[in-house]
Amino acid sequence: xSPSPPPIPGIIAPTPYDFVAPASIxxxxxxxxxxxxxxxxxxxxxxxxxxxxxxxxxxxxxAVAGLLAEAGLDMVRIATSTGEPTVDxxxxxxxxxxxxxxxxxxxxxxxxxxxIDLAKAVAAVATNRDPQATDLDREVTDHLEGVGRxxxxxxxxxxxxxxxxxxxxxAEATRNAVLSCPRxxxxxxxxxxxxxxxxxxxxxxxxVGCERPVTAASxxxxxxxxxxxxxxxxxxxxxxxxxxxxxxxxxxxxxRVFADPADMDARAAMSHAALVSGIALTNSGLGMAHGVAAAxxxxxxxxxxxxxxxxxxxAMSVNRSVCRDEFAMLERAVDPAAAAFPDEAADAFVARIxxxxxxxxxxxRLADVGLDRRRLPWLAEHSGGASMRGNPVELDPKTxxxxxxxxx
Numbered sequence: 001x002s003p004s005p006p007p008i009p010g011i012i013a014p015t016p017y018d019f020v021a022p023a024s025i026x027x028x029x030x031x032x033x034x035x036x037x038x039x040x041x042x043x044x045x046x047x048x049x050x051x052x053x054x055x056x057x058x059x060x061x062x063a064v065a066g067l068l069a070e071a072g073l074d075m076v077r078i079a080t081s082t083g084e085p086t087v088d089x090x091x092x093x094x095x096x097x098x099x100x101x102x103x104x105x106x107x108x109x110x111x112x113x114x115x116i117d118l119a120k121a122v123a124a125v126a127t128n129r130d131p132q133a134t135d136l137d138r139e140v141t142d143h144l145e146g147v148g149r150x151x152x153x154x155x156x157x158x159x160x161x162x163x164x165x166x167x168x169x170x171a172e173a174t175r176n177a178v179l180s181c182p183r184x185x186x187x188x189x190x191x192x193x194x195x196x197x198x199x200x201x202x203x204x205x206x207x208v209g210c211e212r213p214v215t216a217a218s219x220x221x222x223x224x225x226x227x228x229x230x231x232x233x234x235x236x237x238x239x240x241x242x243x244x245x246x247x248x249x250x251x252x253x254x255x256r257v258f259a260d261p262a263d264m265d266a267r268a269a270m271s272h273a274a275l276v277s278g279i280a281l282t283n284s285g286l287g288m289a290h291g292v293a294a295a296x297x298x299x300x301x302x303x304x305x306x307x308x309x310x311x312x313x314x315a316m317s318v319n320r321s322v323c324r325d326e327f328a329m330l331e332r333a334v335d336p337a338a339a340a341f342p343d344e345a346a347d348a349f350v351a352r353i354x355x356x357x358x359x360x361x362x363x364x365r366l367a368d369v370g371l372d373r374r375r376l377p378w379l380a381e382h383s384g385g386a387s388m389r390g391n392p393v394e395l396d397p398k399t400x401x402x403x404x405x406x407x408x
Contacts, residue, residue, distance in 0.1 A: 017236035021279050022162075022173055024199040027272065029264060032058060032203040035108070035163065036071030042159040042198055043106035046073050049093065049119035051081040051111030054165035057209045058110060068108075075108075079122065081115035084297070084304065087144075087181045091136045093122045094129070107160045109197070112218065113169025113304070116162045120195050121177040123157040144179060144188040146385070153192035162197040165206040167270035168218025168305055170225060170278020172200035180298065187298050189386070196282065204271040208262060215261070216360040217305030219254045222274040224308040226250065227316065227353070228287040229280035230330060231323045232390040239280040246276035248334045251352070255359060288395065289315040291388030292404070295379050302369045309362035310369060313354045314407045319392045320350055366408045376404050 024041075026034055039046050046068050050061070058064050065075045079093035109119030121140070128151070129139040142148035162172035171177075176191040210218070226247045229239055250273035256266035292315075293307035302310075320327065328342040331349035338345045363369050371379065380401035388395070395403070 014237040017238065017283070018193075019236075019238055019283050020175060020193045020196050021282075022197050022200045025202065025275070026199070027202045027275070029203060029205045029268060031201060032163065032206060033067065035064070035067045035161070035201055036069070036073060038199050038201055039068060039073055039106050039108060039161050040071040042161065043104035044073060045103040045105050046075040046108045047097070047105050047158075048075055048077045049079045049081065049107060049109045049111075049115055049122065050077070051115040051165070053209070054081075054111030054115060054163075054206070057165045057206045058163070064108075064110065078107075079118060081111050081118050084114050085118035085121065085177070085179050087137060087140050087179050089118055090121045090125060090140045090179060093118065094125060094136050094139075097122075097126060105158055107158050108163070109160055110163040110165060112164065112166040112214075113171040116164065116169070116171035116197070117177040117179070119160055119162070120157070120171070120197065121179055121190050123160050124153050124177070124190060124192065124195050127155045127157050128153050140179070141181070143190050145191060146188050147184075147186055153190070153194050156194050159199075160197040161199045161201065163201045163203070163206070164271070164274065166210055166214060166218040167204070167207050167267070167274040168221040170222065170274045170276070170281065172197055172202065173275055173278030174282045176282075178294070185298055187294050200275065202271050202275055204264065204268040207267050207271060208264075212258065212261070213362075215257055216362050217303060217309060218274070219250070219257070219270055220309040220312065220357060220360055220362060221305035222270065222277045223247070223250055223254070223353070223356070224289050224312045225277035225281045225286065226273065227312065227330070228289060228387075228390070229277065229284040231319060231326045231392050232285040232287055233392055234285040234390050236284055239284045242276045243280050244329075244333045246273040247330060249273055251334050251356065254356065258359070285390030286387040287315055287391035288318060288383075288388060288393075288400075291385060291391065292379065292383040292400075294385065294387065295382040296366075296369065296371070298382065299375055299379060300370050306362055306369065309357055309360060310364065310366060310407075313350075313357055314403065315391070316350050316353060318395070318403060320346060322392045366404060371408070373405075373408055376408065377401050380404055
């Protein structure tokens with residue numbers, strides 16, 4: 001038996017990883033027309049969860065029902081998304097679920113990240129709740145991280161088909177649903193690889209109707225997710241490769257969408273980047289910007305994308321000392337003529353993202369979103385969770401409070 005050849009110098013084996021993503025991704029302008037065929041592969045009745053604006057962008061409820069009817073599917077609307085989803089929203093939808101009978105229901109989510117997260121939570125609890133339980137509030141909270149009993153999602157959820165109508169959250173590819181509870185002042189995730197939508201129909205044409213503030217906030221959320229997933233301490237090779245393709249597209253496309261909302265090439269680039277950002281964060285993780293954004297949403301009701309836009313430049317400045325090479329790599333992906341020296345390239349990338357946030361016109365400082373300065377210690381104390389654990393620089397609440405004070 002001949003001996004094994006010696007290893008080739010310079011090859012570094014990737015660390016072990018898992019990778020999850022929607023089993024089917026249908027991407028491209030005009031591909032909403034394929035919705036019925038996509039849903040019909042997974043079941044025989046559609047349970048609709050939709051945001052009002054998102055549904056209007058698809059031509060209205062009757063138009064969506066028509067697309068599904070072409071594939072022989074009936075449609076029942078089970079929930080309307082009116083903002084970032086709450087525990088009460090999930091409970092209300094569960095109470096409205098029709099008895100499936102002999103049918104195989106598919107949850108069709110149309111809208112931004114709020115509508116898609118609401119749909120994923122409903123689909124998960126519907127199959128994992130105790131059928132004898134009457135306290136649906138407890139059934140929902142017991143499946144959230146950090147509250148209740150932390151019950152895992154063991155039974156596959158109802159299949160979800162996600163149709164994003166914004167380009168930002170990437171919820172069409174994530175394995176979690178973020179729910180808040182204003183009366184109990186928490187914002188927590190329900191999380192499982194089983195919760196990744198079975199299919200995503202990503203039609204960039206559906207984002208054209210987004211108003212500029214929504215486009216800006218969702219676009220910066222997408223860019224935050226791409227950057228944080230790339231430098232997260234739990235990063236893996238495959239998500240990084242996807243980010244290196246998607247981030248340069250997003251950085252170039254977002255200003256073009258601001259200048260011309262009908263620029264379909266730029267819209268497609270942003271929708272692709274948002275999808276990739278969801279895949280990347282699901283398979284790697286996030287960091288400080290998202291950790292603080294969640295707490296800021298609880299304290300001030302700040303929309304998630306706005307909170308990310310405020311915190312991304314701050315987080316990049318904090319992480320610059322340990323992420324020099326990664327930031328330099330991202331700058332060279334955006335600009336192949338970037339400086340050869342890593343310090344210069346890294347600083348150029350930090351400056352580039354700061355300028356992009358400024359051009360978006362979103363709030364720049366914590367004071368701009370209505371935060372009371374006296375609440376900074378509370379904000380630092382409650383900016384934890386999975387996102388903060390992934391931040392490249394470990395931050396205790398005292399250190400974080402000092403950082404947030406400078407960002408006030």
